[in-house]
Amino acid sequence: MNRAAPGRTTKRQEETLNSSGKTTDAVRLTDVRKVYGKRDNQVVALDGVTTQFDRGTFTAVMGPSGSGKSTLLQAAAGLDQPTSGSVLLEDHELSEMNETELTKLRRDRIGFVFQAFNLLPVLTVRQNVTLPLRLAGDKPARGHVSKILDQVGLGERKHHRPSELSGGQQQRVAIARALISDPAVVFADEPTGALDTRTARDILGLLRHASETAGQTIVMVTHDPVAASYADRVLFLADGRLAGALSSPTPESVAERMTHLGAFVDDGPLPRLEPTRREQR
Numbered sequence: 128m129n130r131a132a133p134g135r136t137t138k139r140q141e142e143t144l145n146s147s148g149k150t151t152d153a154v155r156l157t158d159v160r161k162v163y164g165k166r167d168n169q170v171v172a173l174d175g176v177t178t179q180f181d182r183g184t185f186t187a188v189m190g191p192s193g194s195g196k197s198t199l200l201q202a203a204a205g206l207d208q209p210t211s212g213s214v215l216l217e218d219h220e221l222s223e224m225n226e227t228e229l230t231k232l233r234r235d236r237i238g239f240v241f242q243a244f245n246l247l248p249v250l251t252v253r254q255n256v257t258l259p260l261r262l263a264g265d266k267p268a269r270g271h272v273s274k275i276l277d278q279v280g281l282g283e284r285k286h287h288r289p290s291e292l293s294g295g296q297q298q299r300v301a302i303a304r305a306l307i308s309d310p311a312v313v314f315a316d317e318p319t320g321a322l323d324t325r326t327a328r329d330i331l332g333l334l335r336h337a338s339e340t341a342g343q344t345i346v347m348v349t350h351d352p353v354a355a356s357y358a359d360r361v362l363f364l365a366d367g368r369l370a371g372a373l374s375s376p377t378p379e380s381v382a383e384r385m386t387h388l389g390a391f392v393d394d395g396p397l398p399r400l401e402p403t404r405r406e407q408r
């Protein structure tokens with residue numbers, strides 16, 4: 128595992144610094160390996176993955192079931208420690224951080240959106256969105272919460288509770304909550320898995336908008352080629368290894384790659400492919 132003295136810039140970090148002294152990528156994984164289990168019962172979930180997620184880009188991560196997508200997301204977000212390899216988030220080498228430092232980093236620099244919206248039912252929309260800031264002992268800047276709520280189309284609903292909202296609206300709250308602290312990167316794990324097609328499109332459009340206008344880096348795990356087509360790039364995983372990438376993906380090009388990777392084989396017909404916003408433009 129790559130270890131450098133705290134406060135010192137590693138060679139890899141120097142290579143990724145641009146002229147303004149900032150790293151050009153939000154997250155960089157180098158030779159990341161994750162092995163679960165003990166000697167005679169081991170599963171290699173990630174087998175030497177090297178990739179990066181540039182600032183302001185939207186990447187979808189796809190692959191057959193068990194290919195290592197969630198493990199990749201958890202390693203990149205500092206939720207799980209790889210067995211070996213390096214994860215650099217902005218200029219933080221995660222393997223050098225203790226649990227307290229990781230918790231603070233996740234709170235301050237990372238947003239999460241999950242398939243289950245994970246909202247607190249007793250809190251209003253506004254309270255749910257500001258929760259990460261309040262847990263950190265911060266107060267949101269004046270007007271900031273309203274701006275984020277307007278951005279996700281919930282300006283009129285800030286005093287409602289989650290049970291009074293549709294699934295799509297609840298996911299919008301989760302996205303607002305993920306964006307409130309202006310994180311370096313938002314990790315989304317099947318964010319549209321529980322939503323109908325139209326609502327899913329709205330949510331994907333919001334994520335895309337966040338990467339285009341707010342310069343947010345988005346990394347999204349999905350099984351859905353249509354969802355993946357909203358991203359700038361799709362990374363494919365198979366058996367814990369990178370198995371290619373697609374730029375400017377379309378639902379058809381993604382589905383074709385997935386078919387070659389052996390996905391969809393047992394799942395019956397291919398998913399219905401509907402045009403993305405980008406194609407409709």
Ligand SMILES: Nc1ncnc2c1ncn2[C@@H]1O[C@H](COP(=O)(O)OP(=O)(O)OP(=O)(O)O)[C@@H](O)[C@H]1O
Pocket residue numbers: 163164170171172190191192193194195196197198199
């Ligand atoms: N905590 C764990 N203990 C043991 N094995 C694990 C654990 N978590 C994941 N695995 C194994 O690691 C491999 C990769 O799992 P992972 O969940 O990352 O795949 P995935 O691509 O996200 O799958 P899916 O699409 O089905 O969610 C699988 O073989 C899985 O069984």
